[in-house]
Amino acid sequence: MRGSLIVAGKDLRQRMRDRSAYVIAFLVPFGLALIFSLTLANVEEGSFQATFAVADRDGGQMADSFSQILRGLDFVTLRPVPTAARARDLTDAGDVDAAFVIPAGFSTSAGAGRGARIEVLTSPDATVAGTVARSLASSFASDLNGIQLSVTAALGDHTANPGRAAMADLVERARAVPAVAALEQDTAESRLFSSTTFYAAGMAVFFVFFTVEFGVRGLLAERESGTLARLLVAPIRPGAVLAGKALATFAVGLVSMVALVVATTLLLGAEWGDPLGVALLVVSGVLAAMGLTAVVSSLARTPAQASGYASATAVALGLLGGTFFPVSQGPSFLAHLSLIAPQAWMMRGFQDLATGGSVAEILPAVGAVLAFAVVLGGLGAVRAGRVRA
Numbered sequence: 001m002r003g004s005l006i007v008a009g010k011d012l013r014q015r016m017r018d019r020s021a022y023v024i025a026f027l028v029p030f031g032l033a034l035i036f037s038l039t040l041a042n043v044e045e046g047s048f049q050a051t052f053a054v055a056d057r058d059g060g061q062m063a064d065s066f067s068q069i070l071r072g073l074d075f076v077t078l079r080p081v082p083t084a085a086r087a088r089d090l091t092d093a094g095d096v097d098a099a100f101v102i103p104a105g106f107s108t109s110a111g112a113g114r115g116a117r118i119e120v121l122t123s124p125d126a127t128v129a130g131t132v133a134r135s136l137a138s139s140f141a142s143d144l145n146g147i148q149l150s151v152t153a154a155l156g157d158h159t160a161n162p163g164r165a166a167m168a169d170l171v172e173r174a175r176a177v178p179a180v181a182a183l184e185q186d187t188a189e190s191r192l193f194s195s196t197t198f199y200a201a202g203m204a205v206f207f208v209f210f211t212v213e214f215g216v217r218g219l220l221a222e223r224e225s226g227t228l229a230r231l232l233v234a235p236i237r238p239g240a241v242l243a244g245k246a247l248a249t250f251a252v253g254l255v256s257m258v259a260l261v262v263a264t265t266l267l268l269g270a271e272w273g274d275p276l277g278v279a280l281l282v283v284s285g286v287l288a289a290m291g292l293t294a295v296v297s298s299l300a301r302t303p304a305q306a307s308g309y310a311s312a313t314a315v316a317l318g319l320l321g322g323t324f325f326p327v328s329q330g331p332s333f334l335a336h337l338s339l340i341a342p343q344a345w346m347m348r349g350f351q352d353l354a355t356g357g358s359v360a361e362i363l364p365a366v367g368a369v370l371a372f373a374v375v376l377g378g379l380g381a382v383r384a385g386r387v388r389a
Contacts, residue, residue, distance in 0.1 A: 005244065012248045015214060025211045025256035029203035030263055036199040037268055050129040051077045053099035055087040060107025066100070066118070066140050073136075084119070091121045097129030098122045100137060194354075197271050200264035201350040202323035204257050205343050209289045209314035212253045213297070213307060246290065246381075253286035273353030280359070280366045281349045287373035288342040292317075294380025317341040342372040 015021050052070060056063050070078050079096055081087050087099035101119040109116035118137045122130030261278060264270040272278045296313045297306035318324070320334075321343025327335050338344040349365030 005247070009248075012251060015248065015252055018214075021211075021214070021252070024207060025252065026259055026263075029207040029256075029260055033196075033199045033203040033260075033264055033270075034268060036203075037196040037270075048075050048128070048132075049077070050075060050097045050126070050132060051079060051095075052129075052133060053079045053081045053087045053090050053096040055081050055084045055099065055101045057084070057104045058102045058106040060105075062107040062116075063102045066102065069140065070100075070136070088121055091123050094123050094125050096123070097126035098133035100133070194271065196264070196268050197354045198326070198351075200260065200268060200270035201272070201347060201354070204260040204264075205285060205321070205346045205350070206314070206318040206323040208253050208257055208286060209293060209318065209343075210311065211256045212249050212286065212289045212293050213310045214249065214252070249290055250286055253289060254282065257282045257286060271354055272350065273355075273357065274359055277349070277353045277357070277359040277362050281346055281353070281362065281369065284366050284369040284373060285342070285346045287377060288346075288369050291373050291376030291378075291380050292342065295376050298380060318343050320344070322347050339368075342369050345369045345372075 054067055054070065056067060067078065067080075070076050079090070081090065081099070084101040087096075087101055090096045091099045099121040101121065103117065103119070106116045106118070118141065120130075120134050120137050122133060261270075261272055261282070265272060292313065293310045296309045300306035300309050318341075320338050321327075321341035322338060323343055327338045327344065345365045345368040349362040349369070352362050352365070
């Protein structure tokens with residue numbers, strides 16, 4: 001045990017003198033988490049804001065109703081403009097995110113069921129806001145169509161034709177009736193990462209597989225330089241040498257992930273969830289990263305090859321594991337394929353914790369990550385033992 005601690009201490013002192021360790025272990029993942037969370041923060045519920053222009057050339061009751069709906073949305077800033085040309089200019093210049101053009105005669109045509117239209121102009125620089133604008137206009141049109149159909153069906157052939165003005169009045173009065181049913185969103189929304197927490201977890205998981213590289217690379221570098229041969233003839237068992245290097249690698253990976261958890265919580269407002277569950281995932285994740293890196297790097301003959309193999313594998317499995325984007329956004333087969341990556345299980349566990357899950361709920365994810373650690377770690381230890389030959 002004493003020999004392992006000596007080797008671990010030596011490796012840690014060497015690692016602490018390497019400035020790149022601080023960059024890979026903390027500065028880059030924290031910086032990327034900050035950039036991603038700030039960039040995507042405006043698409044979260046409650047923080048999305050958009051500026052819409054409205055060119056109301058109709059001035060009728062239904063056109064005004066649409067404008068009132070827009071004014072009632074807390075995420076919309078409404079900007080009335082006099083003409084359609086002005087609305088288009090503002091949209092093209094990016095001064096507004098989207099614009100609605102309500103043509104003259106809209107209210108009369110809508111009330112009479114003659115296919116009234118609202119034109120939606122969107123800015124190419126505000127794709128999310130443009131989608132929202134089209135959705136709002138489409139929802140309003142669907143509402144009018146449903147009411148028009150209901151009024152027509154109610155009048156049928158039993159009532160004389162009330163005329164276009166009276167028909168429009170009936171439609172508007174029908175619109176004023178309170179909805180008898182409403183959609184309540186709860187479970188699905190409550191189980192989503194915030195963008196800050198998602199990218200904090202994603203960057204921590206992604207970069208821990210780079211942070212632990214130095215252990216196996218260091219073993220190969222010492223073999224090349226002859227330091228490993230001197231260690232093996234010292235009064236320290238070969239197994240103690242490997243154990244010491246593994247201990248140093250584990251310490252670096254653990255400190256890196258804990259530092260990111262604390263920093264993103266205090267500085268970015270990330271919500272990681274139950275500390276015990278986070279600790280279990282962090283420890284199991286570092287062990288899995290060590291095992292995977294050891295297996296891949298042991299296929300190399302030089303430290304440079306080991307770094308290349310380990311980095312390529314970490315990038316591929318990190319992307320597959322959903323550290324940069326939710327796997328659920330891709331094809332369904334991708335979600336199943338991602339389960340071959342320990343990163344996917346870690347992200348699943350962190351999501352469950354961040355959305356209020358208990359430690360018991362993440363035990364399957366922890367178990368899967370530990371299984372990766374045991375299998376890969378065992379293979380890595382066997383292959384690393386051959387390095388001394």
